[in-house]
Amino acid sequence: GENVEQHPSTLSVQEGDSAVIKCTYSDSASNYFPWYKQELGKRPQLIIDIRSNVGEKKDQRIAVTLNKTAKHFSLHITETQPEDSAVYFCAASIGSGYSTLTFGKGTMLLVSP
Amino acid sequence: GAVVSQHPSWVICKSGTSVKIECRSLDFQATTMFWYRQFPKQSLMLMATSNEGSKATYEQGVEKDKFLINHASLTLSTLTVTSAHPEDSSFYICSALDSENEKLFFGSGTQLSVL
Numbered sequence: 001g002e003n004v005e006q007h008p009s010t011l012s013v014q015e016g017d018s019a020v021i022k023c024t025y026s027d028s029a030s031n032y033f034p035w036y037k038q039e040l041g042k043r044p045q046l047i048i049d050i051r052s053n054v055g056e057k058k059d060q061r062i063a064v065t066l067n068k069t070a071k072h073f074s075l076h077i078t079e080t081q082p083e084d085s086a087v088y089f090c091a092a093s094i095g096s097g098y099s100t101l102t103f104g105k106g107t108m109l110l111v112s113p
Numbered sequence: 114g115a116v117v118s119q120h121p122s123w124v125i126c127k128s129g130t131s132v133k134i135e136c137r138s139l140d141f142q143a144t145t146m147f148w149y150r151q152f153p154k155q156s157l158m159l160m161a162t163s164n165e166g167s168k169a170t171y172e173q174g175v176e177k178d179k180f181l182i183n184h185a186s187l188t189l190s191t192l193t194v195t196s197a198h199p200e201d202s203s204f205y206i207c208s209a210l211d212s213e214n215e216k217l218f219f220g221s222g223t224q225l226s227v228l
């Protein structure tokens with residue numbers, strides 16, 4: 001089955017800096033890659049996603065890049081703010097469906113004022 | 114965005130009792146819902162896929178007789194933890210697939226503590 005590796009497990013940055021979280025996946029059939037933000041004790045919230053026919057997607061301070069050849073995708077957050085502090089999960093879905101996702105282990109992002 | 118409601122948000126029960134958790138999609142129909150378990154500081158582990166009108170599909174290692182799933186309507190799936198034991202204590206989260214928009218939305222989670 002699919003295996004998703006996520007790095008780093010923790011990331012500390014100063015407010016205003018950029019943060020980058022990287023994920024790799026094993027199954028070349030995966031074609032949907034969402035990113036979720038989860039604050040402590042709360043539900044994961046979809047923040048951005050990318051499909052395999054696109055190499056990059058941006059939404060304000062958040063961007064995601066996808067390299068299908070290398071089978072890795074990354075989340076980029078610019079001008080980080082303390083409220084960006086949370087656990088971020090990447091995920092990949094196998095095949096043509098978007099239903100079953102395999103999640104990475106998560107990255108705890110801490111943004112210091 | 115779409116809303117998925119999960120209740121209760123937390124529950125404390127005695128060992129040996131059963132606990133039911135509800136997951137509802139409030140503004141879309143979800144033929145497929147998912148149940149996850151999450152331990153502190155760890156990732157979401159898929160337990161089972163719940164399909165409306167049919168039996169749930171359980172992941173390897175998940176006991177179907179212990180974690181009963183019912184998806185009786187297009188907006189409701191329930192997870193019943195039967196004969197709960199302390200090792201079942203965990204954060205359980207559901208998600209619902211909005212197939213029309215091809216998005217997955219999560220419930221707010223249920224913290225289960227078994228004494």
